[in-house]
Amino acid sequence: MNYRNLRPAGHLLLLLATTYAGDALAADGCAKSANTNYQIGQTAEIEVTNDIPPGTIVRDEKAHGDGNVVASCVGDVTLEGKYTAVLTDGLIPLMVGGELSGFGLEIYVEENFGAGPTYGFPHSYHRNFGKGGFIRSDDINVGYRVKRMSGNIRYGRVDPGEIAEQAASSLTGGFTPPFRHMQIYELWFKRPTCSISAETLNQTVSMGSYSLADFKNPDRATRWVNFKLTVQDCKEPVGQIARFTFGSATDADPDARDLFRMLGTGPSHVGLEIASAGKHTIEPGKPYEANALATGEDFDFYVRLRETLYSVGAGAFTRPVTIRVDFL
Template sequence: MSNLATYQIGQTTYVDVFNDIPAGTMVRQGSAAGEGKLLLTCAAGDAMFRGRWQNGNPPDGLLPLTVGGKPSGFGVRLFIEEGGSGVKRSFPHDFTRTFNQGDTVRSDQDMVSYEIYRMNGPVEFGNVDAGPIAQSNVDQFGGGLVVFRSMEIYSLIFRRPACSITPETLTQDVHVGSVHLGDFDNPDRATPWKEFRLTVQECQEPVGMIASFTFGTAADADSSVPDLFSLRGGPANVALEIGDNRKSTIKPGVPARLNALGTGEDFVFNVRMRGTNPSVGGGQFRRPVTVLVNFM
């Protein structure tokens, strides 16, 4: 043996997955090529070569993958084509080769390929546990085995599908209503709340995710009451208040974090006008407020 060839299964590879993928569905395939190394120098005669899983012999040649030690809901099949032979072998496998004295085995045209399939059970999202999963070995002249190839999980990540909000609800107009100055005559010095909704366009795996909503920036804050949005030329001593579904104030530029919702569901928010100083003035206003949504 001259060198150990290492083949990386996943090189910062993201696989978007979700629980409703039917068992048996292939979700990813890839390959890793040899690096042109001299691996073995051989004695004359026959030698038995083997491809083996690192631990155990999984059923149907499908090795379950784990995330944080838990079953991920996916498994991997491995294949190897050695030296550009055109013969593609699945793991596990055995075959015999005959050599002349001094013949070599190199990795120049080796190709290790893999296929990832959905298995039964819930999906575990995150980084697949790294490390060796399979090897190639051969009988050593004089007895014993030589391991000369190692197939290893490197950086393979099962990722939730991306989530989104419908464009029409992100660009909607919210009418806060027509009010009289007397409508501010209450302990909150505020008009009634008006509800608006942001609808989830797609989110297949909301459980465990957080949706972060940021309305405006700190520059949008009212100079007298920073928790509110200034009206910028609207009625004097009046500001805009945005609240979540519980009508808790969302400050300008400060993220509000909520549990993610599934496709077609609505995030409910509220908005109203509030007096900021004793003398509330009249007038009309139109106040754009940007919203940034991040799913984490």
């Protein structure tokens, strides 16, 4: 067997060139690690009226983070915040049911756990993290101001949704995806409460004196006697409902359930009938509703005696009737 030296036909020299990227490794910037939401409102109810002048601040509050890490950063970092909603006159118009509420919102951030400095939106500012650090959700407070705008107020829950965001310059260039999100959570515009004057709620209505002859008519009843419940305070009656409940079901006369039974030594076979302004009977314990009225106006009601069984007996009476009034 013959052996030969096998030699390659040529030589290949492979040169690998590298450049030390120390500057790139030390670049300033952040890497996003999580999202955090700042809830604007948090079941806040704001009582407002149409006579509030435009520009008036009706709420000035702050939302806080829960402390989770949202980004890891090195060196000098730029933070940028912007609105994600369209502004009108420098404010985010707040909507209720898709319609203008008559109020707008502006927000700002307070750095260093709320100790300052403060930056409005939109903004661009710097923080230095040295050789490394973190951005946490509670590093800032998110302040918000609700201001009166022009137009009639629309009451109800403000439409929820994101209104602003914040990101930081990235280790890889440009900016990180937004990690701070400012959202309208649960915010309500409510009407001021209305009330009925204590004097009219506690009044005594004189029914007068009657004879059997007064019941000799098709209704088998006496004449109607008017009484009024006066509105003590109601600044925004339009759209509100007043609900009146006279007595309870246990007050009903057993022989005529739509009447109030007499108590004690009152006349027999007679019940007390309460009616609305339109002379429609209001049964004991059954709510009656009417459109709310403005301050100083009166709700008209009527009362009379009506026969329940033949025939009416003599007697005198004083009949207390409780009244509950709810404004809806």
